[in-house]
Amino acid sequence: MVLQTETEEKIVASAEKLFYQKGKAGTSMQDIADDAGMNRTLLNYYYRSKDQLFEAVFRKALGRFVPSLAAMLHSDISFEEYVPVMIETVIDTMIDNPQIPIFVLQELSSNPQRMPEIIREMGINPAVAMKKMASEGTLSVEQGIDPRQFIINLLSLCIFPFAARPVITDILFEGDNEAYLSAMKERKKLIPQIVKQIMMQNPSK
């Protein structure tokens, strides 16, 4: 998995590009071979089957943003300190790989039964994460802020704008991709402000 020949890299690069765009079923092995500029049989030589090639691509995609999620859920640092760092990391990752959110969410939505295995493999421990959240002083149900809702809000604000890129670009930015992108960069400063506000709220629950 670590060592890859140049050819393997070319294959995965083309597979990523096409799977991200058209999905697994919508992409043929021939499509990938053409894009990589090689014979189709070669894909099977290196990756046995389409399933296994897809699996490699999917895992690689997961690996791009699960670590920062896992770090947030498990690190000893309090949310308050860690959140701004996490936001910057996630958004930068999204800017570099804007198609990953939909790709991953679509696959998980089709095959939700994959989640438990992925959680295990990626080293996420829901129970531990829950405990950590419960121990956060500023972030608790008693304070009027459910830690789960807090994380949902955080991820929503960071990830959704990329999943909805075409809609946002065409409706809110009249098709101007540059404007869209610069708005996304702006969000690196904007989201922490919002999050801080959410944390400081104290409704008369």
Added chain:
Amino acid sequence: MVLQTETEEKIVASAEKLFYQKGKAGTSMQDIADDAGMNRTLLNYYYRSKDQLFEAVFRKALGRFVPSLAAMLHSDISFEEYVPVMIETVIDTMIDNPQIPIFVLQELSSNPQRMPEIIREMGINPAVAMKKMASEGTLSVEQGIDPRQFIINLLSLCIFPFAARPVITDILFEGDNEAYLSAMKERKKLIPQIVKQIMMQNPSK
């Protein structure tokens, strides 16, 4: 389009279910026919081709949530008044059709060139929407709140939690679907609070 035989309804119902779950390329006409309990040829009898059947399903999906979006962008009511209504509507729609966000976003991500036509057909006028936003007193760049960012935040908070359902359910709610669902209902009250806070902010820009 308005009048549909019982058979047509069965076809669309099965097509929706399967297209939502496995996508266009991942679903065969045979799959749909089996699910609907009829012969495959019958699908072609009513919907000429797979493309046209998919198109019918896609339009129907769009029609479920574009109207409330369009209403928000165009109505004479100010954001401040309209937003809570819109949130409730959107979330209720999502609860009833949890798979639509990913389905639509995936299709638009694969074929972003479809956006202009969709915008036109759905009666959305980006220029008018921009003008409306600019005229909002409490919501302007001068006040420190970019109306575009505001809408992005609003949609993110409402829609993303449904697109990410499996992830959220398994990591944050340890697989408990009921808990997930009740959290989503809770968001109908939660999001308006957050949005109100965002609107009242006044950073030292």
Added chain:
DNA sequence: AATTAGTTTAACATAATCGTTAAACGGATT
């Protein structure tokens, strides 16, 4: 120069999918 191991390709077999054509069915109308 010959051999060898790794890489690349061409050709084949099997299976799946799509859309069409023509025939069968069924219930209402004459």
Added chain:
DNA sequence: AATCCGTTTAACGATTATGTTAAACTAATT
């Protein structure tokens, strides 16, 4: 009872996708 029209089905042809097998090529080593 026969006809007739909308509905449903069975069978066919063409195309495409996948994975395998066996052969060709290449470049390094003997």
